[in-house]
Amino acid sequence: MTAENEISKQIKSLRSKMGWSQSQLADKLNVSKQSVSNWETGLKTPRMGALQKMSDLFGVSIGRITDGEASNSDLVIKTSQLMKLLSIQHQQEVYEFAKKKLSFSSNSNVIKFPKDDDTLEITASGVLSAGVGEFLDDSTKPFTVTVHKPVPSNYDYAFQINGHSMEPVYQDKQVVFVKKEDDYRDGQIIAAVMDGCAYLKKLSVVDGEATLVSLNPQYPNIKVDKETGVNVLGVVFS
Missing domain, CATH: 2.10.109.10 (Umud Fragment, subunit A)
Structure with a gap:
């Protein structure tokens, strides 16, 4: 699959997951509906500015749109967006929970024998x-x-x-x-x-x-x- 076809596939897939029509996505990006249609059919390729805007809207990395790979950066972006919606107290609770999970993951396969x-x-x-x-x-x-x-x-x-x-x-x-x-x-x-x-x-x-x-x-x-x-x-x- 060519890079252009992968971009077309990902834009359509991510738009559908958000529940948006082509017109709704076009309004959010401040472009014409025809532009979105051309991207999804592969007739044209979105420029970097449009890719960045879609990255922000979909909550994924630009690499996800261009290469079709769900990377760690996607999770970072989504987590960052969610954290902004939480109060400072709840952000601290999420942080402490993440620390505990990290500690458990680091030690789950380790058995300490007493000396x-x-x-x-x-x-x-x-x-x-x-x-x-x-x-x-x-x-x-x-x-x-x-x-x-x-x-x-x-x-x-x-x-x-x-x-x-x-x-x-x-x-x-x-x-x-x-x-x-x-x-x-x-x-x-x-x-x-x-x-x-x-x-x-x-x-x-x-x-x-x-x-x-x-x-x-x-x-x-x-x-x-x-x-x-x-x-x-x-x-x-x-």
């Missing part, structure tokens, strides 16, 4: 149940666990999780770090002891009544008895 110097052995104070409860008292012996760096320096306890009631956020055998607080609020993830058993749960406080909530809906929540209460060891922060 020996990426891990550290620490002492865990015990086990927190993400299930039916783990016995924890003064006789519970600490044990050594291996965790990935970096390890926070300001934690009061390190506990290993046993169970699945806090999935998908907290996984079985994961190590969590706990910090003591003076006050505890609704919605915090806490390490708590009740009836001699240690739990990892979300604290829910409604009308003065506390509940230890499981993030996994397949596991029940635990109502805190007002008389016996619950001993909160601290807030999970890592």
